[in-house]
Amino acid sequence: MKTLMPYFRRYHRDVWGAMVSLVALVFATLWQPRLLQVVMEAIIKNDQNTILQQGLFLLGLAVIGIIGGIINTVYSARIALGVATDLRADVYRHVQSFAYADVEHFSASNLVVRMTNDINQVQQIVMAGFQQITRIPLLFIGALILALVTMPQQWWVILAMMVIILMVSGLAVKRMTVYFGQTQQDIESVNTVARENLMGIRVVKSFVQEGAEINKFSQRSDALTGVTAKIGYWFAILMPAFFLTANLAVGVAVYIVGQNISTHPGYLAAITSFISYLMQILFAVINGGFLMTFASRAIISLGRISEVLETKPSMTYVDGSAEPVGGDIEFDHVSFTYPGDDRPTLKDVSFTLKAGQMLGIVGATGSGKTTLAQLIARLYDPDSGVVKVGGVDVRQLPEKSLRRTVAYVLQRSTLFSGTISGNLRQVQPDASTGHMQWAANIAQASEFIERLPQTYDAPVEERSQNFSGGQQQRLAITRGVMANPKVLILDDATSALDARSEKLVQEALDRDLKATTTIVIAEKISSVLHADQILVLDNGRVSGTGTHQDLVRNNEVYQTIYRTQKAREEGPTNE
Numbered sequence: 001m002k003t004l005m006p007y008f009r010r011y012h013r014d015v016w017g018a019m020v021s022l023v024a025l026v027f028a029t030l031w032q033p034r035l036l037q038v039v040m041e042a043i044i045k046n047d048q049n050t051i052l053q054q055g056l057f058l059l060g061l062a063v064i065g066i067i068g069g070i071i072n073t074v075y076s077a078r079i080a081l082g083v084a085t086d087l088r089a090d091v092y093r094h095v096q097s098f099a100y101a102d103v104e105h106f107s108a109s110n111l112v113v114r115m116t117n118d119i120n121q122v123q124q125i126v127m128a129g130f131q132q133i134t135r136i137p138l139l140f141i142g143a144l145i146l147a148l149v150t151m152p153q154q155w156w157v158i159l160a161m162m163v164i165i166l167m168v169s170g171l172a173v174k175r176m177t178v179y180f181g182q183t184q185q186d187i188e189s190v191n192t193v194a195r196e197n198l199m200g201i202r203v204v205k206s207f208v209q210e211g212a213e214i215n216k217f218s219q220r221s222d223a224l225t226g227v228t229a230k231i232g233y234w235f236a237i238l239m240p241a242f243f244l245t246a247n248l249a250v251g252v253a254v255y256i257v258g259q260n261i262s263t264h265p266g267y268l269a270a271i272t273s274f275i276s277y278l279m280q281i282l283f284a285v286i287n288g289g290f291l292m293t294f295a296s297r298a299i300i301s302l303g304r305i306s307e308v309l310e311t312k313p314s315m316t317y318v319d320g321s322a323e324p325v326g327g328d329i330e331f332d333h334v335s336f337t338y339p340g341d342d343r344p345t346l347k348d349v350s351f352t353l354k355a356g357q358m359l360g361i362v363g364a365t366g367s368g369k370t371t372l373a374q375l376i377a378r379l380y381d382p383d384s385g386v387v388k389v390g391g392v393d394v395r396q397l398p399e400k401s402l403r404r405t406v407a408y409v410l411q412r413s414t415l416f417s418g419t420i421s422g423n424l425r426q427v428q429p430d431a432s433t434g435h436m437q438w439a440a441n442i443a444q445a446s447e448f449i450e451r452l453p454q455t456y457d458a459p460v461e462e463r464s465q466n467f468s469g470g471q472q473q474r475l476a477i478t479r480g481v482m483a484n485p486k487v488l489i490l491d492d493a494t495s496a497l498d499a500r501s502e503k504l505v506q507e508a509l510d511r512d513l514k515a516t517t518t519i520v521i522a523e524k525i526s527s528v529l530h531a532d533q534i535l536v537l538d539n540g541r542v543s544g545t546g547t548h549q550d551l552v553r554n555n556e557v558y559q560t561i562y563r564t565q566k567a568r569e570e571g572p573t574n575e
C-alpha cells in the first residue's frame, strides 16, 4: 500500500469521483428494499397516492444506483489504468539505472514478468478495490443494520447464516489463496518452457527434440490445469453452499413470518425487504472473500514490484563531464569475484597498455577473459585493486565519459529491431550516411549492407534474425566503431567471420583507428598474432604477457594452446 499511495495521490480527483459515486451506489442499493417495503405496505392498504409517490422514489433510486455504478466504474478504471501505467514506467526507468549485476541478479525474464504480469495483477486489484473494497463493508454494515431494524426478532437467523457462511468461506479462502499462488508459479513455469522452446527453435528442430519439448510442455501445462481445476471445484461447491445457506435462512424467516402473520400483518411487507437485506449481506461476504483471495495474489505481485523499486543500483557514477578520456589502460593488482560466488574469477591481475596499442587476450574457456573486459567497461567493480582508463580509476569517471571512451563489442551483441541506421545511430544520433559508411567499411559490413535494397534503412527484425551470424557481428563491430572510441574491446566479436574477413577487419582497424587502443579477446591465436602485447590468462591469473614470439618461447600455457590449435589446423597426419 505504501508503494501505491503516491500514485493514488496523483489521481486524487478520480479517487474522490470513485468514492462519491460509490457512496451514491451503496445508498441506492441499501435504500431500495426499504422503499419497497413502504410500497408493499401501501399496496396492502390500497393507498394509491403512496404507491405512486414511493414508486417514483424507487425508480429515482434505481437510476441513482445505475448512474453511480457507471461513474464509479469509469473512475475506478481510470485510476487503475493510470496507476498501472505510471508504475510500469517507473519500474522500467528504475531498471534502466541498474548496474549489469543488478539485472543479472533478478534475471531479464523475471524483470519482464514483474513489469507485465505483476503490474496487471496490481491493476486488477486497484480496479476491484475502488469498486468493491469500500462497497463491501458499507453494504455489509448497512444491510445488517437495516435487516435488524426491519425484523429485529429475526436477529438469530442473520447470525446463524453469517456464522455458517463465514466458516465455509474462511476455509475456502485459505485453500484458494494457496491454489492461486500455485497458479502464478505454474503460469511462470509454462511461460519459461514456451519461451525457451521458441527462442531455441533451431536447436530443437536440428536435434529433433520436438517430442521431448512437447512432453516437457505438457507436464507443466497439466500441472497448471490440475491446480486451475481445483479452484474450479471449490467454486463449484462454494457457490451452491452459500446459496443453500442463504435460502435456508430465507426459508426459516418466511416460516416464522407465516406463523405470526395473523397477529402481525405488517410482517408481509417487511419480509420482502428482510430477504433483500439477507441477500445483500450474502453478496458482501462472498465478494469480500473473493476480494481477499485476489488481493493476496496482488499483494505478492506488489511485493515483487516494490522489491525492484527499492533495489538501489549497486553501482553509482560520479557527476561530471561527458568528455572521453585517453586510451591508456592499467590493471593494478585487480581481483574480482562474481556476486554469490565463493572463489575469485580474477586474481591479482596487473598489466599496462599504452593508448593506440593492441592487446590480445587468450586463455582456456572460463579463464576470465570476458570478466576482465567487463571490468574495463565497468559492468562490474573489482573487489580489490584498481582499473584505470586514461590514467583515471574507472570508478571516478562519469558514466557518459566512460561510455564515450570505451566501446565493447560482444560475440553476440544485441541488435535492436528497427533499421540498420537506427542501430548505428544509437551511438551517434546525428551521424551522416557517410560516417556510417566509414564505420561499415572498417567492419567489412558495407559490402552486404549496400547490396540490400534499402541499404542503411534496411529493417532489422526482432533478435536480428534476418541477418546471418557473421553479418550480425559485422554490424555490431560497425556500431562499436561509430563513435571512434579511444578503447575498442572485441570480445570474440569476429568468431563468426571467415579468416579473410577477420584479417581485413584487423587491417582496417590498424589503418583507420590508429589512435584507438584495441583489446581483442579470441579463442584462436591467429586472431592476435600481430598484437603489440598478448596477455595469457590461466584460471583467472596472468600466466604471462609479451608478444607472440616471446610467449611461444617462454610461456607454457601459451605454448600448449598454440600447439593444440596448430595441430587442429594442420589436421590428422598419416604416419
Ligand SMILES: Nc1ncnc2c1ncn2[C@@H]1O[C@H](COP(=O)(O)OP(=O)(O)OP(=O)(O)O)[C@@H](O)[C@H]1O
Pocket: 104, 338, 339, 341, 345, 363, 364, 365, 366, 367, 368, 369, 370, 371, 372
Ligand atoms: N555472471 C556470472 N556470474 C557468475 N559467474 C560467472 C558469470 N559470468 C562468468 N562467470 C564465471 O566466471 C568464470 C570466467 O568466465 P568468463 O566468461 O570471464 O571466461 P572466458 O575466459 O571469457 O570464457 P570463454 O572463453 O568461454 O568465453 C567462469 O567460470 C564462469 O562460469
